[in-house]
Amino acid sequence: MVYLAHTAHRQFLGLMAGVMAWILIMTTTGLNEWRLWYVADESVITSGVAWVGIWRACFYSHVLPRIENCQSIGISDPFAPAEIPVAQVLMVLALICGLVGNITAAVAVRMVYFSIENRRNIRLVFVLAGTLYVLTGTLSLVPLMWNMSSVLKNSTIGFPPEFHLPAAPVRQQVGSAIGVGIFASILMLISGALLLCYRYAWAALSTKAPRDTRDPLQGPWTETTLAQKSEFLDGTNQGRDNPAFHREEIS
Known part of the structure; x- marks a missing residue:
């Protein structure tokens, strides 16, 4: 004997993992530590390292009026390489798709656990939620891998003078934001696969039922x-x- 409520345990786990992955993707989007730039001249950047994200570049300085100095990076700034504005757009789209996917997955799980009369759309809702999860993981994984590739190639960025950053650092290092984002994207893809593999269960007639x-x-x-x-x-x-x-x- 199998109960309808027992057919979606893996999908419930996928929903929990998807919510956690979405929170991590949102955290990654706001973090500055996408790239760590190590500079030789510490006269202004006294910390010797700057954090370059997709929204801003920051560093510590005891020379400038503010100890922590941050400059915003806009999507239309001409000095920004292609991977930064693309990351801004794709990460926002990933957050939107992930939010809609979480709502859709929650509705699908609720249909299994709290409603057994209307069964026609259960599998369809799970497929829609899984597709949104897979799309979210893909949208976030592409800019993360692109920016990581730029860091490994030690690509330069022609910052304007007000940033107080050199065009080329001594060396670059992949920041913690990229690592967290890649983990979250893979977790989101796994969650989507769990939702997509839901098999719709039809009720069999009892031998005594007319x-x-x-x-x-x-x-x-x-x-x-x-x-x-x-x-x-x-x-x-x-x-x-x-x-x-x-x-x-x-x-």
Whole structure:
């Protein structure tokens, strides 16, 4: 005997992992530590290292009025290499897709655990949520890998004078934001795969159920389910458990 509520345990795990991955992607988007620039001249950048993200570049200085100096990087700034404005756009799109995917996955899990009457769209909603998760992971993984490749190639950035940053550092290092983002993107792809592999479960008729109890739209019903439905209509089934956990054969 298999219950409908027991068919989506892996998908529930995928939802939890997807929510955590989305939070990590949002964290990655706001972090500055995408690239670590080590500079030779520490007269202005007294820390000797600058943090270059997709939204701003920051460093510590005891010479300038502010100890922590940050300059914003706009999507239309001519000095920004292509991977930075592309990352700004794709990471925002990934956040939007991930948010919609979380809502869709939550609706799909709720349909399994709290509603057994309308079964036609359960698998469709899981497929939609899984597709959004996979799209989210792909959208975030592309700019992360592109920026990591630029760091490994020690690519230069022609910052304007007000940034107080050299065009080419002594060396570059991949920041923690990229590592967190790649982990989150892979976790999001795994979550999407879990949701996509949901197999729709149809109820099998009980051997004692009459033939006319088959619902052509919502799948076959068992005699137990019909009895429970009539009890709810009569108001005599108060205080019963979630019907998704009642006896029902599922093939």
